[in-house]
Amino acid sequence: MTTTAEPEVGRARLRKEDARLVTGRTRWTDNLTLPGLLHLAFLRSPVAHARITAVDTEEARRMPGVIAVFTGRDLAAAQGSLPCAWPITPDQKAPPAPPLAVDQVNFAGEAVAVVVARGAAQAQDALVGIDVTYADLPVVLDLASAAADSDLVHPDLGTNRSARWVFDSAEAGTGGDVDAAIGAAEVLIERTYRQQRLIPAFMEPRSVVVDPTGEQLTMWSATQIPHILRLMLALTTGTPEHKVRVIAPDVGGGFGGKLQVTPEEVVAMVVAQRIGKPVKWTETRSESLLSAHHGRDQLQKLTLAARRDGTVTGLKVELLADMGAYLRLVTPGVPILGAFMFNAIYKFPAYRFECTNVFTTKVPTDAYRGAGRPEATYAIERLMDELAVELGRDPIEVREQNWIKHDEFPFTTVAGLEYDSGNYEAATARAKELLGYDALRAEQRERRARGDVVQLGIGTSTFTEMCGLAPSRVLGALSYGAGGWEHAQIRMLPSGKVEVVTGSSAHGQGHETAWSQIVADQLGVPFEDVEVLHGDTQISPRGLDTYGSRSLTVGGMAVLKAGEKVIKKARRVAAHLMECAEDDLEFAGGRFTVRGTERSTGITDVALAVFAAHDLPDGVEPTLDSEATFDPDNFSFPHGTHLCAVEVDTETGFTRIRKYACVDDVGKVVNPIIVEGQVHGGLAQGIAQALYEEAIHDESGTLTTGTLADYLVPSAADLPHFDTDRTETPSTTNQLGAKGVGEAGTIASTPAVVNAIVDAVRHLGVNDVEMPCTPYRVWAAINGANPSTPSTTPAPGGGLGSVTPTEPTGGTA
Amino acid sequence: MIPAAFDYLVPSTVDEAVRLLADAGEEAKIIAGGQSLIPVLRLRLADPGKLIDLGRIPELRGIRDDGDAIVIGAMTTHYDVQRDPLVHDHASLLRLATDTVADPQVRHQGTLGGAVVHADPAGDLLAPVLALDAELVVCGMDGRRSVAAKDFFVDYFTTALRPEEILVEVRIPKHTGWGAHYEKFNRVAQAWSIVAVAATVRAENGVITDARVALTNMSSIPVRAHAVEAALIGGPASPGAITSAAAHAAEGTRPTSDTNADSTYRQHLARVLTSRALTAAVGA
């Protein structure tokens, strides 16, 4: 008998992990304690660029509870250099990156010394007892002048330019020559856009605990990448890999910000080994803003060539990308992840991308939600609006004229990627309907005619992205230091329960729920009977972790592949038990049925029989457990159309989002609630880039947005109701048909909002507003004033903003 | 971050609090709701050796009717101010401004006295206190004295309170039947003001008979827009009159420039927001 239970995949299950995560009744790294645990506090450089001429730790050593104080010089031999896994060119220039600065600091916030004390408060107290003498060097802050080598961040390198990376469709044979297209263009749109510096601002601060007392050293860390971290710790410190175990317990968000091998992790490990005692470090929020890697920060020079009839004939992209002071794990590769996406959903015949990676004396940049792809999408979607204006056409119509039609898939793009599937027409039509596009356009005309103080604007953004990182051979071709596969194991327990081990490392995504749904359907076991294990290199021995919207399309596929092997093994045993041929068995709903009969046995019965092992076919091992490593053949390409209507108060410059409608196509959906949650969170972060967030440095290189009173992360109160919907065009590159949803909202929403703002005030002579589109910038744009940031002085915020965390010189009542 | 260590003292009367403060000298700091002070301590921007908590002094908390005035104890929370019927009837401007402060959690902890003594130029409660001509009653070892709001605010985070004094209560002359509005401008819902305008007006038969307007964050201290008031009084409560009066709003102000706004934009905002505040206050 087969059961006809409702399939789990596609079901809006509440997430099984939420009860413990939402109530905080779980093991975050900072909750852990060990016998004899000592605490670390880091002294950070208050200056952006200086030689360290002397460090005196005497007083700190004598302070209560202090066990030891180490400087970069003390640890120099053991700490190694922080790894960069992505040399984008063979001649890429990279400075040594000591976890604790040894003789030079290159950004304000860089760690220069560490205190080990009995209590966390004592460690903090002792920081004032360390006296560092700095000899200032010139700061290098502005990207363009850094690229011109005005002053050098790392004089030994002889230049601030780390690498130059080029893709040219004519050279690659994937398209025509862009300069020829520009030369012959009937319409040219030339713009420069700035991607401001952002801070990932994950909810759980970074935290690390190291126990060096066992045979294996164990590190617990609030990381997205326990597996990569383990390997990198071994390579960096010289501790053999098999002597290191890394555990990522529950982790509270990352957004790429915890896709890192951090200085603090390496120092905690080296210090724990040196003193032979377990240590813990948990950052403060200001420390996080000041020293955890930042995101974005690019200057984009763009040229779009088109014919008068609206057909785009070529796109040229010249980027300057700010690396900050060092190359961290994938710093140089972030712009490269965007290189293949500037042509987006369009059939451009010629394309050239050129990026120069530049050092400055700022916090290193690295992956932040979308990594490269939001930057690319922003550029092209702003340009498509500008083109429509130039031609006096509707922006959606111009896009449609240039995009890949649904019957043209699979489609090889000018950047050489093969898009497997998509239906841009369907998503766009539905988005227009959701927004009430035509009615809002009518209202816009009416408000303009009336000269209303509040003007309405509508912004369009279509997008696709390459996610499901990544086919290993492609990563190899891009010189990335690892593959892009994922691993899974399924263990059939004798009582009929199932353990799924995954190399994906969830930090809020809901893998425990989604993987359970997949396995419940595949093996025909109840959802509740599946346990998903992850995030510990001892439990989940192989993996490449979670980032780049890869977990479902790669990690979920590995689970599916492991399940197939379990069924294959079970089939052999079931045939033996029921004395029939394997080919006579049908497997459905968890049962093997002899075709054309009522005879059947459940897979869990087979699991028990295998456990007992009393009666197995000859040569069959007594286990159903199976593992699989899945390496995708291609990326997956989710897409969507996002429409945003804003009201701009032309007297104050304030923008209010009136309506936001988006239709995403993420392929087959395993759990609609999880997809919805990812879209909402993604939208919040993308809208935040458009309107609110920016890491600002003053002229001395100090981060002035050093608290959340100054670095404006929006709350629910600032965001509109989101009208979301989906089209479902299954991916053809993986059996699940899934495409990845983690970054979609972030990628698409930023240009939708900015396009809407510009659309609202275009008739007042505005064709751009720099991000974030603060009321001041919008007002200045309307009034023809210089729309740059007026000052880097932080705004008041209960007295906090008027001081910098590293230089406590401000006062209070 | 973890604050530096301090001693924690909890007096139960105003006299005891004042004595503890005098004994401790420079080293001590008063703590009220802690919503401004604790962040400062946690960032180690200050490390007082002693904290004197006013939270257990019953006489400092609550709101009473005192004839021509209402009297608000320094330790009355923002939450209590928002819900008090006396404030509602006689000082609605203060209630409306308090509604815009932070979030419910902070409003349950933070106090009117703390906000006034903290004297953050971007704080939302200083302008209403100034507009309503409040008197700040303070107490030291020599007893109590009363300081007019216009004399109380001295500079950024600096007031006329002497080191050994505490703020005891805020006396607000009754503005019964006045229309009021607090127009706050900021970038996100939970933030201090970039600029804000506190306006309260009395109108009879379409004529404005009295008006008080004060500005938040247009100087190192809250400022009264006297020119706006003068232009309004005796004139019609009409849109035209309001707009032309509001044009005077930025006169004499010297606002700062920061990441959110430069001084020109702040002055522009002051005029726009004054017009909006007055329009709402007249309509209210």
Ligand SMILES: Cc1cc2nc3c(=O)[nH]c(=O)nc-3n(C[C@H](O)[C@H](O)[C@H](O)COP(=O)(O)OP(=O)(O)OC[C@H]3O[C@@H](n4cnc5c(N)ncnc54)[C@H](O)[C@@H]3O)c2cc1C
């Ligand atoms: C997240 C957040 C958002 C906020 N948003 C806003 C906002 O939008 N607008 C706004 O105006 N404010 C805002 N605030 C500040 C809030 O209003 C505070 O409550 C207020 O500024 C201080 O009140 P308190 O009782 O907490 O004072 P405390 O923090 O306890 O004290 C502040 C200062 O006043 C002194 N002090 C306090 N009471 C007395 C007294 N009776 N006598 C002598 N000295 C005294 C203290 O020594 C200290 O120096 C926000 C605060 C937070 C944490």
